[in-house]
Amino acid sequence: MSRVTLILALMAGFLFAASALAGTAPVSLGECLAALAGQGDAATQAIVWEIRLPRAAAAFVVGAALGLAGAGLQGLLQNPLAEPGVLGVSAFSALGAVIAIFFGLAAVSSIAVPAAAILGAGVATLLLVLAAVRGAGSVTLLLVGIGLSSFAGALMSLALNLAPNPYSLSDLVNWMMGSVANRSWADIVLAAPALAIGGALVLFAGPGLRALSLGDETAASLGADPKRTRLLVIGGTSLLAGASVATAGTIGFVGIVAPHVIRPFVRHDPQRLLIPSALLAGIVLLAADLAVRVLPFQQELKLGVAAALVGGPVFIWIAARLGRSSS
């Protein structure tokens, strides 16, 4: 394990402990530690174990999935602005989930929503990679992503117009803004298989991503099959983005910021970028969720909004720097 990974893992552990402490119900440090150890009164134990920790775990897992998906997509498309949110993958994934809900599939099976979200993510990723294979540059890809995002948003609104019940608008807000409030262990367990398989696929593509840095043809001549790498990353990021959207709605920009920060620490290597990016994105989302919980707003700020408030400016900054270096 590299030093970067170790430091990030320690930070994540610290934030987990902090998130067990933070919240509206007053729980002292001593009570909190007792509850973590499985002692103390039942109410405190419930607050720590059934409300705060699953929420923290959901934030971390979703962040890590988005960070890994972002790092994988960036390596594949060789574009530091690639990320499920920016490229419309998350929006398509949310569209899949919304369709599943409004067609009543969610009532049929609990895995219908995650499955539809993953399918939506897969469709968007496939379209993007088709564009990339046909030689689309950074700008084209981002434009395709913007198009996919807006299109998915419009289709979601359409689905809601057709939806019979009045609660759907707040549902839409939840899907589009993203939140991990009130998530239970069951939600995490539901997403876990897709996250685990998706993560494994992307990590498996790691060496191929480094070879791909020398271009498709050279990579092929080196013995790294670019098609296989592409399939692994498409499949992996679809699973990761889909499962994270099914858990927390769409949360943008985290997957872009984390790899950008990590890259200089891992010698710009697309393979070594993967795990630290996942950890950092998890940390970022965990910290953002902590902030959302302690900030004194009347109504809780949505996690996706908090992430975008920080991530948006960073995205613009990276884009501006890229524009300068390529012009």
Added chain:
Amino acid sequence: MISVSGLSVSLAGRRVVDGVSFDMTAGEFVALTGPNGAGKSTALKAMAGVAAAEAGEIMIGGARAGSLNALERARRLAWLPQSRPVAWNLRVEDVVALGRFAQSPGAYDRLGDEGRRAVDTALAKADAGHLAGRAFQALSGGEQARVHLARLLASPAPCLLLDEPCAALDIAHQLSLMETLGAEAASGRAVMVVLHDLELAARFCPRVIVMDQGRVVADGAPAEAFSAVNLARVFGVQRAPSGQLQRSP
């Protein structure tokens, strides 16, 4: 080592390589020359497996190229393309380590002793040992070219194909490149290098293949391949009394 028979390749409906045949045995050092658009790079690409052959057969180390998977082919043959993009600002030694992808797909520090030694040796052969540890995009064009050469030399493949490796190199490094490739051939590898500098080809390569309009028009010792007739017909030049090449009138 490598044998090409009746190879034809079409790009966008145009036949770029048209019935090319030659054999190359271990220890041979062959220059592939010809005017722009003669099909040299495409022929190399077909041998490297990145351009689809329309007709003909390529045998690499006794096996049909089409029956080899990417990994098996990479163990037998290494290719240095003409365009050498490097996305991301990789470290020099990580770029070179990719030359051993078929042996071990790890980054430099995960290669193991043997792999790291091979990378270090390759960097030294390409006169790029001092560049180790540097970021690739901070290097000059010539330095980047030498790192790419080291990437090729790091591969233990018995057959090396180089497409215009001299571009961006200063004269001293061009000469040292040709000496290095000669030494690789002497150590038993089959080396084919696409060159535009006929003097360099004649001086270092015992065998020259000349291509023109997709066909092999000469294959032999430099004196024979670069005969006055071939120079005039293929390259449109003639040798002046001073020994210099000049455009045919």
